[in-house]
Amino acid sequence: MASxxxxxxxxxIFQTQASLVQNGKRNSRVVLFQISEIxxxxxxxxxxxxxxxxxLVVENAGLADMKPKPPVDQLAFGKVFTDHxxxxxxxxxxxxxxxxxxxxxxxxxxxxAKVLHYAQELFEGMKAYRGVDGKIRLFRPMHNMARMNxxxxxxxxxxxxxxxxxxxxxxxVVIDSDWVPHDTSSSLYIxxxxxxxEPTLGVAPADEARLFVLLCPVGPYYSTGFxxxxxxxxxxxxxxxxxxxxxxxxxxxxxxxLWTQKIAEQHGCHQCxxxxxxxxxxxxxxxxxxxxxxxxxxxVHELVTPPLSTGVILPGVTRRSxxxxxxxxxxxxxxxxxxxxxxxxEAQEEGRLLEMFGSGTAAVVSPVxxxxxxxxxxxxxxxxxxxxxxxxxxxxxxxxxxxxxPWAVDVEEWNVDKSQLLEDYKQPEAIRS
Numbered sequence: 001m002a003s004x005x006x007x008x009x010x011x012x013i014f015q016t017q018a019s020l021v022q023n024g025k026r027n028s029r030v031v032l033f034q035i036s037e038i039x040x041x042x043x044x045x046x047x048x049x050x051x052x053x054x055x056l057v058v059e060n061a062g063l064a065d066m067k068p069k070p071p072v073d074q075l076a077f078g079k080v081f082t083d084h085x086x087x088x089x090x091x092x093x094x095x096x097x098x099x100x101x102x103x104x105x106x107x108x109x110x111x112x113a114k115v116l117h118y119a120q121e122l123f124e125g126m127k128a129y130r131g132v133d134g135k136i137r138l139f140r141p142m143h144n145m146a147r148m149n150x151x152x153x154x155x156x157x158x159x160x161x162x163x164x165x166x167x168x169x170x171x172x173v174v175i176d177s178d179w180v181p182h183d184t185s186s187s188l189y190i191x192x193x194x195x196x197x198e199p200t201l202g203v204a205p206a207d208e209a210r211l212f213v214l215l216c217p218v219g220p221y222y223s224t225g226f227x228x229x230x231x232x233x234x235x236x237x238x239x240x241x242x243x244x245x246x247x248x249x250x251x252x253x254x255x256x257x258l259w260t261q262k263i264a265e266q267h268g269c270h271q272c273x274x275x276x277x278x279x280x281x282x283x284x285x286x287x288x289x290x291x292x293x294x295x296x297x298x299x300v301h302e303l304v305t306p307p308l309s310t311g312v313i314l315p316g317v318t319r320r321s322x323x324x325x326x327x328x329x330x331x332x333x334x335x336x337x338x339x340x341x342x343x344x345x346e347a348q349e350e351g352r353l354l355e356m357f358g359s360g361t362a363a364v365v366s367p368v369x370x371x372x373x374x375x376x377x378x379x380x381x382x383x384x385x386x387x388x389x390x391x392x393x394x395x396x397x398x399x400x401x402x403x404x405x406p407w408a409v410d411v412e413e414w415n416v417d418k419s420q421l422l423e424d425y426k427q428p429e430a431i432r433s
Contacts, residue, residue, distance in 0.1 A: 048095025053167035061103035075219035110199035120196030131401025146425035156205035185220035228369025232264035288358030289319040311428030
């Protein structure tokens, strides 16, 4: 029917043109307007292109452009980049364009791009590890893709097929595989990022976006062993709140915390423990999720982490993995529940607060050695054979292929489960329902 209608319109245009010619009144503008109207309607009815990894174009860096690889002990987080990067552009009308792996280089951006004015941006953090068997593995990469799409939805940036994007990332990692450190305490950090690049100043979702991926070799987070951190616990400083976007991984969630980081340092602390509400509900620590080990009244050890249902907690991949890992340990009871500073301080006074630690991609686990709360620094135990150390060892065994796990996906074999359901990465409204 549509094609018949189009043909009928075209015949009408040609008849009009013939009539104008016969009458000696050629008006090309009338004809061109009608043609452009049909073309416009046809173009607007075409579905935007989906992200397609089979169209990936690769331009390898020349030997002269390849950078020297620094020793592992000289790697600082995020300061050294590999030889290649991945970019994929998107437009509202055309959808996703051809994915491109090219030599690492600066790219141009219009000064009016929305990302520069309204922070329409998001990012992810994931890692590739070189195992003791020489194989390179990504850790639960579909979780990052799901969380990235969750953030994109909240930021009004385009969604994408996580499997297709991940295939492009996989090929990028393979191309720059020489950059994955030969060290079981180091890794290749992967930073997928999406920005709104439409060059207009109107406060509205961008009609143009760029998705890109950078790779950085990173050394051990703790080069000389665990270093416990002290936390400033001040309810005057809030990271996120219900109805906000604390559950997303946007740059706009991080920049405001730089100021409070300085406040924490003035109190002899390393980071902030983020509290919310009149009862000083515990949410996160710095840019990490938080775990608290308590001894219950029944003598059972309970590992507590705040729930995602409030919408103020980032659904961390390491968080989820620690929960699932420790749930298999018979000597622990694992709880995702609300916990307040009042409960923690009571447990500390009664000798039932056994450990606290943050979790995240960069550090995996980060022990807490003290809480600055109510004008006083309260010391927290950090046992050398404690739970944080045990979790770190178990996770490292998976990262580096010392034990077999479906969480660690070989970049060559690439057996990603496309049917997995990832419940953590839903909008808070859906979680509550």
